[in-house]
Amino acid sequence: MNWLPFELHTHTPHSDGIHTLHDMCRKAAELGLRGIALTDHNTTSGLADAARVTDETGICIVPGMEWTTFYGHMLTLGVPYCEWRDLGPKDILKGIDRVHRQGGVVGIAHPFSMGSPICTGCHWKYDIRDWHQIDYMEVWHETLPPLRNHNAPAFEQWTNLLNQGVRIAATAGRDWHHSSENSDPPAFTYLGIAGDDRAVPTEAVVEAIRSGRICVSMGPLVTLELRAGGQTYGIGDVVPQAAGESAELSIQVHTPFRTGGHQLLQGPSYTLIVESNLGELCRGTVTESESAFSQTISSEGLTWLRVRLHGLLGMALADVAFTNPLYFEAR
Missing domain, CATH: 3.20.20.140 (Metal-dependent hydrolases)
Structure with a gap:
């Protein structure tokens, strides 16, 4: 992709x-x-x-x-x-x-x-x-x-x-x-x-x-993968019911491209927030040198999840990126 x-x-x-x-x-x-x-x-x-x-x-x-x-x-x-x-x-x-x-x-x-x-x-x-x-x-x-x-x-x-x-x-x-x-x-x-x-x-x-x-995004590309039932799913995909309740979520923040010379990201670290129809599932910290995050989650009751990247944008705290959802079949 x-x-x-x-x-x-x-x-x-x-x-x-x-x-x-x-x-x-x-x-x-x-x-x-x-x-x-x-x-x-x-x-x-x-x-x-x-x-x-x-x-x-x-x-x-x-x-x-x-x-x-x-x-x-x-x-x-x-x-x-x-x-x-x-x-x-x-x-x-x-x-x-x-x-x-x-x-x-x-x-x-x-x-x-x-x-x-x-x-x-x-x-x-x-x-x-x-x-x-x-x-x-x-x-x-x-x-x-x-x-x-x-x-x-x-x-x-x-x-x-x-x-x-x-x-x-x-x-x-x-x-x-x-x-x-x-x-x-x-x-x-x-x-x-x-x-x-x-x-x-x-x-x-x-x-x-x-x-x-x-x-x-205001710059960095955020991607996610969910490993469940021996298959891998990404943004926009639908996870079937048969994939089971336990899943491994992997998130990657890719090096941002610069927009017209603007240096958009000002902070030493940014917070990844994984949220869903059930509310927040987990969160983690990423930096330029540690740009990956993984977490085992339960898919029980989920119909969708997405990721937001939050931190300093100039001198303001704000979301700087978000993914579209990964979906789950209704149980």
């Missing part, structure tokens, strides 16, 4: 962004990104130069769009265009079905951002009757997302949905409109891509999001 950093929420002058697609991809390459999703507001016209820009910059460009309505903003990835203008506050699932039938995924953008009149439709108001139809949520939004107040209720909602049995992924989205030397550092979404990472097809990106093979 190749874990590749992506930015999944971007804009160009084809909607309300400042930099061209080429300029953004050139900057993405400087940041160490492997790809972006182009999600202009209600248009896909910016994709016309995507193939040429990828050839010139090496950045994978995933086709997408941000449905921008009075009732909320939704990201559609992996499909060039799906109609959205006939969707009212109670029939968003009709539009989601159109995306799914074309092989794409949908994600709620910044669900707890300030809405009208400050930002028209930015606060999510659509009625979701079946949360299983939503592929992912943007729980970290904007630059320095762990320190943004509107991201805390998004993370909490994601946790509540997991506790209800909804297997929904979580991502970061810079909502990238412009760049400057004084910009705060963004978070990135690492995607677990199977196969050759030299040319990443859109289908592989979509499948990684759909499967929840995701780590969201």
